[in-house]
Amino acid sequence: MKRELLFPTPIWKFEKCGVDVNKIHDFIKLVREEDPTGRIASNDGGWQSHDFTDAVMQTNPLIDIRNAIRERAYVAADDFGFRSYSLHITNLWININGKGHYNHLHAHPGSILSGVYYVKLPPCCQGALSFIRRYEEQMMKESWGNAHNFDPWEDHNLLDYDVYPEEDLMVLFPSWLQHTVAKNTGDGERISLSFNLVAHSDFYREIYPR
Numbered sequence: 001m002k003r004e005l006l007f008p009t010p011i012w013k014f015e016k017c018g019v020d021v022n023k024i025h026d027f028i029k030l031v032r033e034e035d036p037t038g039r040i041a042s043n044d045g046g047w048q049s050h051d052f053t054d055a056v057m058q059t060n061p062l063i064d065i066r067n068a069i070r071e072r073a074y075v076a077a078d079d080f081g082f083r084s085y086s087l088h089i090t091n092l093w094i095n096i097n098g099k100g101h102y103n104h105l106h107a108h109p110g111s112i113l114s115g116v117y118y119v120k121l122p123p124c125c126q127g128a129l130s131f132i133r134r135y136e137e138q139m140m141k142e143s144w145g146n147a148h149n150f151d152p153w154e155d156h157n158l159l160d161y162d163v164y165p166e167e168d169l170m171v172l173f174p175s176w177l178q179h180t181v182a183k184n185t186g187d188g189e190r191i192s193l194s195f196n197l198v199a200h201s202d203f204y205r206e207i208y209p210r
Contacts, residue, residue: 005156011131011173012076013163017068021119021168027061028094028119028191045101049094057092065117065193066092068170073113073197076172080113084202087113092195099188102127103181111196115172118165119193122186128162129171132178135159165190 031049032038038047057066066089073087090111095103108114116129138159141150150157163171173179175196184190 009174009177010076010080011161011163011171011177012072012079014072014075014170014172015166015168017072017117017168017170019065019068019117019168023061024065024119024193025191028096031094032096042103042106043095043097043101044104046095046097048096051091051093053091054089057089062092062193069115069117069195069197072170073115073172076113077199080174082199085199086202087197087199090196090198092193095190095192095194097127097181097184097190099185100183101190102183105132105178105180107178108175108196110198111175112199113172113197114175115170115195115197117170117193117195118167118191120189120191121165121167122184122188122190125184125186126165126190127182127184127186128164130180130182131161131163131173132180133159134178165192 032047035049036047038049041048052060052062054066057063069089069092070087073089077085077087095116097103138157141157152159
């Protein structure tokens with residue numbers, strides 16, 4: 001017997017991106033001081049900034065991480081199978097989650113690739129980024145009254161997949177992939193940057209240059 005795994009969903013992890021996290025951290029503190037309220041999106045507790053556009057990031061201390069995102073996003077998109085295309089960062093925002101704060105289950109509509117970059121973390125218990133399989137894909141396997149009629153730990157049966165944060169780690173994933181972020185139970189703040197990208201076809205760019 002030969003088994004084929006159809007329609008896999010990739011994620012990409014880039015360790016040690018080499019960005020000056022202290023410079024970014026200083027800028028994040030300044031942004032929060034100027035906007036202490038922030039906004040509420042998927043976060044339960046904590047603080048989240050409003051969006052930074054690509055043009056704005058090119059004129060402030062986020063330019064280094066902006067360039068690091070673009071470089072790695074092209075690597076991921078090439079690996080994903082994109083050809084004759086260009087990428088554009090639509091938005092980036094800051095997340096600061098203190099002890100007990102987390103993010104609800106959500107996805108990122110309107111983009112093709114999304115990601116997170118970890119700036120500063122508590123020494124332990126930061127809370128994992130969990131990617132969640134669509135429940136209808138899994139529950140059909142379960143016999144009525146018995147949820148353990150198959151091995152849930154096989155890779156093709158997993159309901160979720162956890163990525164554990166590391167400072168200077170960037171994670172990229174397809175924007176439609178559902179995900180949640182567990183509570184930060186450590187003593188300190190989990191500080192990260194989240195972002196979205198869209199892809200444009202070079203073919204249509206030639207036909208419709210504007």
